Amino acid sequence: MxxxxxxxxxxxxxxxxxxxxxxxxxxxxxxxxxxxxxxxxxxxxxxxxxxxxxxxxxxxxxxxxxxxxxxxxxxxxxxxxxxxxxxxxxxxxxxxxxxxxxxxxxxxxxxxxxxxxxxxxxxxxxxxxxxxxxxxxxxxxxxxxxxxxxxxxxxxxxxxxxxxxxxxxxxxxxxxxxxxxxxxxxxxxxxxxxxxxxxxxxxxxxxxxxxxxxxxxxxxxxxxxxxxxxxxxxxxxxxxxxxxxxxxxxxxxxxxxxxxxxxxxxxxxxxxxxxxxxxxxxxxxxxxxxxxxxxxxxxxxxxxxxxxxxxxxxxxxxxxxxxxxxxxxxxxxxxxxxxxxxxxxxxxxxxxxxxxxxxxxxxxxxxxxxxxxxxxxxxxxxxxxxxGGVCAPVTLTPPASLPAGRTTEVTVRVVSQNDKDLPAGSVSLKLPSGWSAPSVTVPALRPGQGANMKIPVTVPATATAGTVSTTATYLVRGWQRSYGDGTLTVTAP
Known part of the structure; x- marks a missing residue:
């Protein structure tokens, strides 16, 4: 031109x-x-x-x-x-x-x-x-x-x-x-x-x-x-x-x-x-x-x-x-x-x-x-x-529903994309006020390795039916974090 x-x-x-x-x-x-x-x-x-x-x-x-x-x-x-x-x-x-x-x-x-x-x-x-x-x-x-x-x-x-x-x-x-x-x-x-x-x-x-x-x-x-x-x-x-x-x-x-x-x-x-x-x-x-x-x-x-x-x-x-x-x-x-x-x-x-x-x-x-x-x-x-991150995608797989007033397991998967081994860590869920779920141990992971963790989530009986946003946080070495977002569906008991 x-x-x-x-x-x-x-x-x-x-x-x-x-x-x-x-x-x-x-x-x-x-x-x-x-x-x-x-x-x-x-x-x-x-x-x-x-x-x-x-x-x-x-x-x-x-x-x-x-x-x-x-x-x-x-x-x-x-x-x-x-x-x-x-x-x-x-x-x-x-x-x-x-x-x-x-x-x-x-x-x-x-x-x-x-x-x-x-x-x-x-x-x-x-x-x-x-x-x-x-x-x-x-x-x-x-x-x-x-x-x-x-x-x-x-x-x-x-x-x-x-x-x-x-x-x-x-x-x-x-x-x-x-x-x-x-x-x-x-x-x-x-x-x-x-x-x-x-x-x-x-x-x-x-x-x-x-x-x-x-x-x-x-x-x-x-x-x-x-x-x-x-x-x-x-x-x-x-x-x-x-x-x-x-x-x-x-x-x-x-x-x-x-x-x-x-x-x-x-x-x-x-x-x-x-x-x-x-x-x-x-x-x-x-x-x-x-x-x-x-x-x-x-x-x-x-x-x-x-x-x-x-x-x-x-x-x-x-x-x-x-x-x-x-x-x-x-x-x-x-x-x-x-x-x-x-x-x-x-x-x-x-x-x-x-x-x-x-x-x-x-x-x-x-x-x-x-x-x-x-x-x-x-x-x-x-x-x-x-x-403060770690190359480890976090995926939530919740059940079809979490009945109010009960405890239901939510599956969280962590996969290492690092080129070196990761030591054991933990994964936790951010939940609404009144809900409860413990932090769960994530095993040590080799490069490319993943692990599934089941987290028991207790939904209060007073919870309103509908969807709730949640974030799973993977913590390793005390300061490195990765996150995964998901949605939980609450139903009447």
């Missing part, structure tokens, strides 16, 4: 002109020193400091080890169209401190740029930040067509940097990747991926949401020549929205999509060109909010014990933007047995990125997220010790 014309560049000096009223400071200490077993957090953007509002976090780690956090600077909380700009902060010490906020792209009204997604080419070091560009219309109002000069078409733009994020040049790829039959189209914010293994090694993949005939779809834009040209795959949907992809250890790509009441997933065997139909992942409740998925150790071969480890973040509820939770899967996302809450209160969009190659004993992970009703963009980091 014909090469795009490069648009005006933004330098670090010019970038400082916008938001000169102030740079957001840390919510906690000026320097965050991450001790083992801790979650550290600091606000890197605060509403009213430099811009009335900030939204839509994106995060990556460059080939030089620099962390880049990008997000929207907004005059209001509204999406495009509007006079939004894409800004960023850099950290050269692993997120301990952050340099002054700089602009990636900002123009006079009515032009606007928003919803950033970062993507690093690990082979060339080039950093991309994708975003939507508007004049008159946003996603729902955008016209069909792919005329790059039509003010009523929401445009597909990106900026790129070859100096570790200090300066940026801009390009428009609407005509390259947009089917003219589509209406709105925007890059799904957060972080894109580069495939590290197999037939499509080196391919850059950036997710988009598109609107076609009144329905929304998810689709991958991809490049096999380091971003010189881009192609668009086949949309999956309807029901698509902001979505992320991750390369699995078996060579497939998993697409994880914003959807309520549960996330939906699809799979590609051709490097993101086509996907299977969406299916619900009922282990991942979601209120239709942007989340994140990443491979924990993306460069290790399929034989490595952590090759199939994935991490996921979202607001783990079905009806509110709250309860920001991070999860670990040890089997390419088939099960999500490990979880821990980052923020039980108000939270919204989140995005994860590895802070190392993921092979050390206790590596850290970076998390950029929206906190406190969009008042802050917050950077957090945590390690495996803080996560």
């Amino acid at each position: 014909q090469r795009r014309a490069t648009l005006a560049a933004t330098t670090a000096v010019a970038a400082l002109a916008l938001l000169a009223a102030g740079t957001p400071t840390a919510h906690t200490a000026d320097r965050q020193v991450a001790a083992a077993g801790t979650l550290t957090s600091q606000d890197i953007a605060t509403a009213g400091t430099g811009s009335p509002y900030y939204r839509i976090p994106a995060l990556t780690r460059t080939t030089k080890g620099t962390l880049i956090a990008a997000y929207d600077a907004r005059p209001t909380l509204a999406d495009l169209p509007g006079n939004l700009g894409v800004v960023l902060r850099r950290s050269t010490d692993g997120g301990a401190t952050w340099q002054a906020q700089q602009v990636v792209r900002k123009d006079a009204a009515p032009r606007g740029y928003g919803d950033p997604s970062l993507l690093v080419d690990r082979e060339t070091g080039r950093i991309f930040v994708f975003y939507a560009a508007s004049v008159n219309q946003g996603f729902f109002g955008s016209a069909t067509g792919n005329d790059e000069n039509d003010p009523n078409v929401l445009q597909a733009d990106y900026s790129y940097s070859d100096d570790d994020g200090l300066t940026w040049k801009h390009e428009r790829i609407t005509a390259e990747i947009k089917d003219p039959a589509w209406a709105g189209m925007f890059a799904a914010s957060g972080e894109g991926i580069q495939l590290r293994h197999g037939t499509y090694k080196g391919r850059l993949v950036q997710q988009y949401a598109i609107r076609n005939n009144g329905a929304n779809y998810a689709v991958s834009a991809y490049s096999d020549d380091h971003g010189a040209t881009w192609k668009m795959g086949t949309p999956v949907g309807p029901g698509g929205d902001e979505n992320k992809t991750v390369e699995l250890s078996d060579g497939r790509i998993m697409l994880n999509n914003r959807s309520a009441p549960y996330r939906t997933v699809a799979y590609s065997t051709d490097g993101g060109v086509t996907y299977t139909p969406f299916q619900q992942d009922t282990e991942l409740p979601d209120p239709a909010n942007n989340g994140s998925v990443m491979r924990f150790a993306p460069d290790v071969p399929a034989s490595h014990p952590r090759a199939s480890w994935l991490m996921f973040s979202n607001t783990a509820t079905t009806n509110s933007r709250s309860n920001l939770t991070v999860r670990l899967s040890c089997d390419n996302g088939q099960n999500w047995p490990v979880r821990r809450t980052v923020e039980s209160g108000s939270a919204a969009y989140s995005t994860l990125t590895p802070l190392s190659d993921g092979t050390a004993a206790n590596p850290r992970v970076g998390l950029l997220w929206e906190r406190d009703n969009y008042r802050h963009i917050t950077y957090s980091s945590f390690d495996l010790q803080w996560l």
Whole structure:
């Protein structure tokens, strides 16, 4: 395809002109020193400091080890169209401190740029930040067509940097990747991926949401020549929205999509060109909010014990933007047995990125997220010790019913996915007030071995007939936990 014309560049000096009223400071200490077993957090953007509002976090780690956090600077909380700009902060010490906020792209009204997604080419070091560009219309109002000069078409733009994020040049790829039959189209914010293994090694993949005939779809834009040209795959949907992809250890790509009441997933065997139909992942409740998925150790071969480890973040509820939770899967996302809450209160969009190659004993992970009703963009980091998990899915198999006033056994199965033996542990059930069930011993488990435990559950005679949610917790070594959720059905005695 014909090469795009490069648009005006933004330098670090010019970038400082916008938001000169102030740079957001840390919510906690000026320097965050991450001790083992801790979650550290600091606000890197605060509403009213430099811009009335900030939204839509994106995060990556460059080939030089620099962390880049990008997000929207907004005059209001509204999406495009509007006079939004894409800004960023850099950290050269692993997120301990952050340099002054700089602009990636900002123009006079009515032009606007928003919803950033970062993507690093690990082979060339080039950093991309994708975003939507508007004049008159946003996603729902955008016209069909792919005329790059039509003010009523929401445009597909990106900026790129070859100096570790200090300066940026801009390009428009609407005509390259947009089917003219589509209406709105925007890059799904957060972080894109580069495939590290197999037939499509080196391919850059950036997710988009598109609107076609009144329905929304998810689709991958991809490049096999380091971003010189881009192609668009086949949309999956309807029901698509902001979505992320991750390369699995078996060579497939998993697409994880914003959807309520549960996330939906699809799979590609051709490097993101086509996907299977969406299916619900009922282990991942979601209120239709942007989340994140990443491979924990993306460069290790399929034989490595952590090759199939994935991490996921979202607001783990079905009806509110709250309860920001991070999860670990040890089997390419088939099960999500490990979880821990980052923020039980108000939270919204989140995005994860590895802070190392993921092979050390206790590596850290970076998390950029929206906190406190969009008042802050917050950077957090945590390690495996803080996560406190164990690769051991827990499954509940309850009887058809538990009569009120009686004791009935509930079967809980624990399977070790570890590459080393697990010592004996215990499993317990979280139950409503007035119910009772003892903690039961789980025997030592060899790699791949499972065990079934029967837990006697006593239901009070006063219990109301109906269904009750429960969580089984497997505890081993006194601090490592995995979880499994289930439903118990209570009947009259």
